[in-house]
Amino acid sequence: MSNKGIILYIEDDPNNRNLVRRVLESEGYSLVEAPSAVQAMDYLETNLPNLILMDINMPEMDGYSLTAKIKAIPRYNKIPVVAITANVMRGDREKSLEAGCDGYIQKPIDIDILAQQVERFLRSSNA
Numbered sequence: 001m002s003n004k005g006i007i008l009y010i011e012d013d014p015n016n017r018n019l020v021r022r023v024l025e026s027e028g029y030s031l032v033e034a035p036s037a038v039q040a041m042d043y044l045e046t047n048l049p050n051l052i053l054m055d056i057n058m059p060e061m062d063g064y065s066l067t068a069k070i071k072a073i074p075r076y077n078k079i080p081v082v083a084i085t086a087n088v089m090r091g092d093r094e095k096s097l098e099a100g101c102d103g104y105i106q107k108p109i110d111i112d113i114l115a116q117q118v119e120r121f122l123r124s125s126n127a
Contacts, residue, residue, distance in 0.1 A: 004028040005050035010040045027115040037061035056085035064099035071100035080125040
């Protein structure tokens with residue numbers, strides 16, 4: 001199966017990382033996992049993924065802050081960042097977009113549509 005793109009998944013929960021890896025790799029994507037903001041920034045120093053999936057609720061730096069940090073660096077600001085979060089209260093989607101996220105996927109992740117959601121974000125970033 002051909003590689004459809006490299007996705008950086010920034011998520012501190014190993015169960016979520018495992019689920020998303022299984023779903024997306026079975027669809028032909030390469031998934032790079034970063035369990036922390038520090039590891040994500042280390043990866044980005046030498047790599048440019050096609051898409052970043054960003055957990056919002058992480059311990060040392062939340063996804064809003066990390067997204068803003070990534071988007072402030074010109075080399076990275078064209079990489080689409082999609083928030084993946086259980087924060088589904090009124091205003092949470094808007095907060096993600098204000099931080100620089102290009103999209104929003106709710107947890108619990110619907111494994112039946114995750115690959116289609118990722119494909120849509122990748123297509124819109126290449127338009």
